[in-house]
Amino acid sequence: MLSPSTIKVVRETGALPNSEYLLEVDNVRKEFAGVVALDNVSFRVRRGSVHALMGENGAGKSTLMKIIAGIYTPDxxxxxxxxxxxxxxxxxxxxxxxxxxxxxxxxxxAPMTVSENVWIRREPKNRFGFIDHDELRRRTLELFDRLGIDIDPDEQVGKLSVASRQMVEIAKAVSYESDVLIMDEPTSTLTEREVEHLFRIIRTLREAGKGIIYITHKMNELFEIADEVSIFRDGKHIATKAANEVTRDEVIRMMVGRELSQMFPKTPAPIGDVVLKVRNLGLAGVFDDISFDLRAGEILGIAGLVGSGRSNIAETIFGVIPATSGSIEIAGEKVVVDSPAVAMQHGMAFLTEERKESGCFLLLNIQENMQMAALRSGYVRRGFVDQKRLSRDCDAMTSALRVKTPNMEELILNLSGGNQQKVLIARWLLTKPRILILDEPTRGIDVGAKAEIHRMISNLAGEGLAVIMISSEMPEILGMSDRVMTIRQGRLSGILDRVEADQVKIMELAAQ
Structure with missing residues (x-):
């Protein structure tokens, strides 16, 4: 590590030593349980630039960043x-x-305030050695004013939306006045307006000579914000190019090692009878008067701005938070869905938005996570689990979804975010549901795996499964949905057929 005096001089003058690059990584190698995560990778970050890092889940991006951030030690x-x-x-x-x-x-x-989170380990102290909360608040307001963030410094973090927490995390990183800032999928929970805000912050940091490493799966972000892009595949550095010298198709081809001719492989499926009928559904203070039908073989996309109530509606249909008004019918039978257990008994499955907080059992292995919901279905006979058949089906799902893992005993905690998502999708598919609710099914998943998951969803619809798909990505909604239902401020604002739906109409219905 550089001495404190050298760091001080470098930060204040930028003149010692004089290098074109802020950070250089040469021939880094890392293995986990015999699996090569990084294979002699080299990577460089220029001062005053945004360097995008792209690759499929398991390509080694996050591993390299965790090594650079001091979390992992390279071999x-x-x-x-x-x-x-x-x-x-x-x-x-x-x-x-x-x-x-x-x-x-x-x-x-979560239990701490915004200010306490931002300045943790660096809190200002008064003359008695206690935290000076007035100064803490002043510093936070000054930082937020510089970044254009409108969040109360005294608010408890656990009460904030996911998007607001993301902005606090960004502010915290900026508060260190670091010269290299690593952003791992920073826009996954942000609205378009919040993404524009983040990009303004990034441009300001770039102009100040900072180096930004930007991990993303979103092609439009790459071409909007990046100066350079490095592509990783299977733990290897494939290429580094100027962002204005490559096309979207070239980046995808380098990422996956093959052509992806169809990102949204939606195939026509026969639409059957109504399997889910929702009438005047409401949750006091959150949403109200939601009515729609869902048919076998149909993919119903739900669009709306972050905070519109999309996820709350899905949770209520699945019984996570029971409705306070309205009714639900499943296959013509009126059902009081007051718990997920009741929903599952009637053939529903629900992939939640937040895989870490409400999806994964982080201290259990892949096999245990994948079979968690299936134990309630046809794998139990005479009180005993048919473990052989269940393990065989778990292995088949792992292969079908291309979950990158050394074995099924690997803790899900050690998988990349995208691979964790694949395990959760497999968990629900093992229950063989009639109604599948997917909340942001491809968030944090690479372009190759997205196409595979989209193909699987389309195939399931073709087999008669009824699908509700919530997504913040407009191309996904337009590319996969038979109909699009828009939610605005907790109310149904419209339902569009596939042939009439476009981005303009959806945004008109979703925006205030």
């Missing part, structure tokens, strides 16, 4: 900071050297 490789060799043995080493990371899975302390 081999060399690091240079402004031309001088350094070692990064811990996250504190990285922060002390001017490297901060915004993780895809947020790491804020």
């Amino acid at each position: 081999a490789g060399e690091f240079k900071w402004r031309g001088q060799s350094i070692r990064l043995n811990s996250p504190l080493d990285a922060l002390d050297n001017g490297i901060a990371m915004i993780h895809q899975e947020l790491n804020l302390m």
Whole structure:
């Protein structure tokens, strides 16, 4: 690690040592349980640039970033900071050297206030040695004013929306005045307006000479914000190109090693009888008067701005939060869905939006996570689990969804976010549901896996499954839906057939 005095001079003058690159990584290698995650990878970040990092889940992107952030220790490789060799043995080493990371899975302390989270370990103290809360608030307001963030510093983080927590995480990283800022899927929970806000922050940081490493699966973001792009595949660095010198198709081809001729493989499916009838459904203070029919073989997309109530409607239909008004009919039978158990008994399955908080059992392995819901279905005979058949089907799902793991005993905690999502999708498909509710099914999933999941959803609809799909990605909604239902401020604002739906009409219905 550089000495504190050297770091101070470098940060204040940028003149010592004089290097074109802020950070250089050479021939880094990392293995986990015999699986090569990074295979002699080299990577460089220029000062005053945004360097996008792209690749399928399991390509090695997050592993490399966690090594740069001091979370993992490499098995081999060399690091240079402004031309001088350094070692990064811990996250504190990285922060002390001017490297901060915004993780895809947020790491804020829910019971603490916004200010306490932003300045944790760096709180201002009064003359008695206690935290000076007035100064803490002042510093936070000053930082938020600089970044254009409108959040109460005294608000408890656990009460904030996911999008607001993401902005707090970004502000926290910026508060370290780091020279290299790593952003791992920072826009996954943000609205279009919030994404524009984030991009303004990034451009300001770039103009100040900072280096931004930007991990994303969204092609439009790559071409809007990045100066350079590096593509990874199977733990190897494939290429680094100027962002204005490559096309979308070239990037995809380098990422997946093959052509992807159809991102949204929606095939026509016969639409059958109504399997789910929702009438005047409401949840006091959240949404009201939601009515629609869902038919066998249909994919019903639900669009709306973040905070419109889309996810709340899905949770109520599945019984996570019972409705306070209205009715639900399943296959012609009126059902009081007051718990997920009742929903599952009637053939419903629900992939939640937040895989870490409400999906994954992080301390259990892949097999255990995948079979969690299926134990209620046809794998139990005479009180005993048919473990052989269940394990066989879990293996088949792992192969079909291309979950990258050394074995089924690997803890799901150790998988990338996208691979965790695949395990959760497999969990619900094992229950062989009649109605499948998917809330942001491809969030944080790479372009190749997205196409595979879209194909699977389309095939399931073709087999007669009724699908509700909530998504913040307009191309996904338009490409996969037979009909699009829009929600605005907790109310149904319209339902469009596939042939008439377009981005303009959906936004007109979704926006205020």
